[in-house]
Amino acid sequence: MKLAYYPGCVLPTSGKEYDMSTREVFSFLGIELQELEDWSCCGATAIYNLDNLLALALPARNLAISEKSGLDMTTPCPTCSYWLWKTQEEMIDNSPNKEKINKALKGTDLEYNGKIGAKHILEVISDDIGVDKINSKVIKPLRGLKVIPYYGCYIVRPPRKNPFDSPENPTSMDRLIDAVGATPISWDMKTKCCGGSVVVSKEEVALKLTYDLLKKAKMLGADCIITPCQQCNLVLDAKQVDVEKVYNDKIDIPILYFTQLLGLAFNISPKKLGLDKNIVTVNRLLNSLGLSSN
Amino acid sequence: MIILDSDIIKLKNCDPNLVKEVIEAGGTNAQMCFSCGTCTGGCPAVYAMDHTPRQIIRMVDLGIKDKIFESNTIWICAGCHTCSLRCPRGVEISKVMSALKSIAIKHGYGADDDPSGPAWYKSFSEVTMRYGRIFEPELMLLFNIKKSKNPIEIIKSMLKEAPLGIKMLKKGKLLLLPERIKGKSHMKIIYENIKRIKAEEDVCSVYLNKLK
Secondary structure (H helix, E strand, O other), X not given: OEEEEOOOXXXXXXXXXXXXXXXXXXXXXXXXXXXXXXXXXXXXXXXXXXXXXXXXXXXXXXXXXXXXXXXXXXXXXXXXXXXXXXXXHHHHOOOOHHXXXXXXXXXXXXXXXXXXXXXXXXXXXXXXXXXXXXXXXXXXOOOOOEEEEOOOOOOOOOOOOOOOOOOOOOOXXXXXXXXXXXXXXXXXXXXXXXXXXXXXXXHHHHHHHHHHHHHHHHHOOOOEEEEOOHHHHHHHHHOHHHHHHHHOOOOOXXXXXXXXXXXXXXXXXXXXXXXXXXXXXXXXXXXXXXXXXX | OOOOHHHOOOHHHXXXXXXXXXXXXXXXXXXXXXXXXXXXXXXXXXXXXXXXXHHHHHHHHHOEHHHHHHOOHXXXXXXXXXXXXXXXXXXXXXXXXXXXXXXHHHHOOOOOOOOHHHHHHHHHHHHHHHHOOOOHHHHHHHHHHHHOOOHHHHHHHHHHHHHHHHHHHHOOOOOOOOOOOOOHHHHHHHHHHHHHHHHHHHHHHHHHHHHO
């Protein structure tokens, strides 16, 4: 199996460990990821707040490039995955935007016909590869590790037509945690927003929403939280120290990408999974598994 | 309940075209709303809003532009789409909020009271259109410049970001130079095309309104 890989803007920078662990896990699972040639920003949620057509034209440029190669696309970013999906949907649905999308690409030598779509890597791993296959590939079961699955918004919302997971109570990561021998902690904040999209413009709101999540996770005795989203990860991990300061409450919970957790169970070295790049230290967690971050 | 004079909606302040304007900007039909308040009940950020999402949707229906754009609600909304998912009437409230943001930015509504929202979205698009990808250090600088005209404030804001920036840099998680896409002209072409499409549509709608 070979897929076009669309990393999105954050993965080469602040989401570096997500990029590293995704490539490692896919290579371990025998799926070739071919980085999309000359990919560009999908516009994320920010562009939709400026112009609704630009928000479709930017993903269309990337989909058109992928369509040329004939490869289906996958991306680790939930926001990118939504906008790429949405753009294909507008084409398939024959919406009034269909014609406009290609009008917007005119002069770039690119044309998008709606034939190629994109899936989030969580969908590829949990559905296309399957939880049983993941379970059969485990080399080092993560026994005793209590893990909170935090899905965030864009992986399930806005709702898609044929969602791969329930928008109100997703379970794909719960099943993956179970498959790698760890214990998923059940909680009611799986899809409660972390405020990531307003962390720059309305920081105090994002910190409050993040604190609610972290406090609950701490109360439930989690060893770590896993996410499928670099934006959630940024606020939960990199902003955790700010949350602690504002609310005068020590949290100290490691935040891992779900691919990092899978990688550990596949016995991929912590260094290759970028676990030394997480902001909140993961040393205690690794020690409990008999590993070190180097 | 005491009804204040300021609470009474004056017809002359209502813009009957707002519902349509919101749909054209990518929102859904606010007139579908039957005011159940499910959106407000599930909104994680409502505690910080001047008006609840339900009130904003009602205001769109009534066309009360001034109250919508004076309030902080549209800028507080983090676009989590919980409201859109749960709405029994199919109103995608988050998308209505986005449409309202784009209308506010286009006309400069409310930017004097709280420039941070518009500053963020404008900076994001400027950097994206320049390089084809996001370049975080420039995005943050641009945002702080757009947010405040005061150089001391700008420096203060940048210094506040510095500790995280240094941490990221040490861990190899920050690019010091932007990555440019090869098809750099593409961004400009797409942008100009969209401007043209929108201008044609505006001419059309002016013409159609005249025909009425």
